[in-house]
Amino acid sequence: MDIGNKLKLLRKQHGLSQRELAARAGLTNGTISLIEKNRTSPSVASLKSLLDAIPISMAEFFSIIEEEDTSKVFYRSEELIEISPSSQGGVSLRQLGNAENHALQVLHESYEPGADTGPEWLSHEGEEAGIVVRGRIEVTVDGAVTELQAGDGYLFDSRLPHRFRNLSDTVCEVVSACTPPSF
Structure with missing residues (x-):
């Protein structure tokens, strides 16, 4: 999964600049830039801070689309x-x-x-x-x-x-x- 591009798209959808997101999440603008370019991977805690700043849960961030008419029960x-x-x-x-x-x-x-x-x-x-x-x-x-x-x-x-x-x-x-x- 392309975490960097997904985060960038989400940030833009919420009308946030990299600086605004960095300030809200307690990270540097440079860190946000590196994550969005997939040049560095955020720790779980850093990603959680970023998503809380948007705000969106990790569950929402990594969600997949399940069939609407049939609820999936078993997973490989x-x-x-x-x-x-x-x-x-x-x-x-x-x-x-x-x-x-x-x-x-x-x-x-x-x-x-x-x-x-x-x-x-x-x-x-x-x-x-x-x-x-x-x-x-x-x-x-x-x-x-x-x-x-x-x-x-x-x-x-x-x-x-x-x-x-x-x-x-x-x-x-x-x-x-x-x-x-x-x-």
């Missing part, structure tokens, strides 16, 4: 929507279906060794829960830090500042859910 691995490819900082977030059409957002998350959600804290409406399927992940929620391993889980009010980091030397996989879809 290749049909999951790549919200953040692993080439963008080692974090891969793949969404199940079009979150705009549902009250629940489900993600398959993969964190390469050393990867994290970025230096900015994440915060969004709703509740978030997940279970570590493989590996270990450090989760910080409102200042509380713990390392979870396969079989462990989390559940919290996602308005609280939070972040995820893989401090181990192996890939970590998490299946998570957020309601309402706001990430």
